[in-house]
Amino acid sequence: MAVESGRCYACRREFDYDPAEVTTFLVDQMTGLPPGFTVAGTMRPATPEAVARSVDVPVCPDCVAKAERGLPFGPTIGP
Numbered sequence: 001m002a003v004e005s006g007r008c009y010a011c012r013r014e015f016d017y018d019p020a021e022v023t024t025f026l027v028d029q030m031t032g033l034p035p036g037f038t039v040a041g042t043m044r045p046a047t048p049e050a051v052a053r054s055v056d057v058p059v060c061p062d063c064v065a066k067a068e069r070g071l072p073f074g075p076t077i078g079p
């Protein structure tokens with residue numbers, strides 16, 4: 001079972017994960033947000049260009065649990 005380490009998309013914590021098991025989030029590399037999200041936090045239809053340049057980034061189990069409970073999670077901005 002291969003274990004990789006990476007930085008959680010939401011909380012920026014480094015953690016080890018199994019690439020086959022980890023939850024990932026599709027993130028547009030240009031904005032740092034999921035395709036379809038704007039910097040202002042509103043939604044718009046994702047453009048094919050945004051999806052094409054997006055990559056999957058891992059999310060740590062803590063943040064997955066928060067998301068499943070409906071709690072806010074996401075990149076923390078500022079201190």
Ligand SMILES: [Zn+2]
Binds near residue numbers: 008011060063
């Ligand atoms: Zn996290």
